[in-house]
Amino acid sequence: MTRVPTAPLLLGLAGLLPFLWGVATMYVPALQELTLSTVGPRFAGPYVQLSYGTVVLAFMSGVLWGFATRAEGAVAASGYALSVLPTLWAFFFVGGGPVSAAIYLIAGFIALLALDWMFARQGLAPSWWMRLRLLLTTVVVLTLIPVTL
Helix, strand or coil, X not given: CCCCCHHHHHHHHHCCHHHHHHHHHHHCHHHXXXXXXXXXXXXXXXXXXXXXXXXXXXXXXXXXXXXXXXXXXXXXXXXXHHHCHHHHHHHHHCCCCHHHHHHHHHHHHHHHHHHHHHHHHCCCCCCCHHHHHHHHHHHHHHHHHHHHC
């Protein structure tokens, strides 16, 4: 694996902020109160994590679709078919209460990592892709675990 370029690394790390903010507002009452009084409950606690996590899974389907465009024939066809799975997973499974939603998001992000690996192994993703995805997925999963407790 090669070094992750600065722009994708910084944007990826910035994309972790809603997950980290959700955890912070779960454990720091002052932050939760500030968030509730300024921007509302959907930006505090597990609500920000679950809604944002659902959006990110859908976004990642688009990224995988883009990787599939680099292939041809059966590899491209299977790549397109597999690329829609994260969005479908989020649509069909993420819902209900916060605990089940967080569990399904964790499973979705771990499965997404397997898809990332498959696309990288086929040479369709950049050489640095798995280094970035491992870092981001680890943080996402770790920040969603408290929602399940």
